[in-house]
Amino acid sequence: MSYTVHTVDTAPTAARDTLAQVAKAYGFLPNLMAVMAEAPALLEAYPAMIGLFNQTSLTPAERQLVLLTTSVENGCRYCVAAHTVIAAMQQVPNDVVRAIRNDQPILDVRLEAVRRLTSRIVAARGHLTPAETAAFLSAGYTQAQILEVVLGVGVKTLSNYANHVAETPLDAAFAHAAWTAAATTPASR
Numbered sequence: 001m002s003y004t005v006h007t008v009d010t011a012p013t014a015a016r017d018t019l020a021q022v023a024k025a026y027g028f029l030p031n032l033m034a035v036m037a038e039a040p041a042l043l044e045a046y047p048a049m050i051g052l053f054n055q056t057s058l059t060p061a062e063r064q065l066v067l068l069t070t071s072v073e074n075g076c077r078y079c080v081a082a083h084t085v086i087a088a089m090q091q092v093p094n095d096v097v098r099a100i101r102n103d104q105p106i107l108d109v110r111l112e113a114v115r116r117l118t119s120r121i122v123a124a125r126g127h128l129t130p131a132e133t134a135a136f137l138s139a140g141y142t143q144a145q146i147l148e149v150v151l152g153v154g155v156k157t158l159s160n161y162a163n164h165v166a167e168t169p170l171d172a173a174f175a176h177a178a179w180t181a182a183a184t185t186p187a188s189r
Helices: 013-026 031-036 040-053 060-073 077-089 094-101 109-123 130-138 143-166 172-177
Strands: none
Touching: 013 031, 013 040, 031 040, 031 077, 031 143, 040 143, 060 077, 060 094, 060 109, 060 143, 077 094, 077 143, 077 172, 094 109, 109 130, 109 143, 130 143
């Protein structure tokens, strides 16, 4: 089944204002949001949840690591490409982004702790071992930040799954960062 990539004019009435705000904020209407417009409640929930995630104590780079790692773990081609571009805009180092995209360790100990915790939360559906929790805390993070990572995983899983269901086409703005899931990601097993 093919989903409509809506415009402000073709979207359900309840989604039009949100789509117009998104287009204004981004300078274009991302296909993810255009597809989400089919379900206005989803379209409204997603940016609200992103806004809440952006209020956490995690740095912009750490937040992008959570979103990108979740997308890699969930095998979401659309979100990996989009967050590769956004991570560059947030000054996340290229080697860090490459490591996440290739499911490899990050040399920076703190950023690796974020990547590893995020990956485990997704893969284990939130069932962390005491050792996994301790490793994150020993990198200088807090218990509250574990829950903030859970928020990021939740919001990104929402968009990852929407993209899987809708087979959202990649926007031209993200095409140069296209990605295909490696055989090691859970989505491709």
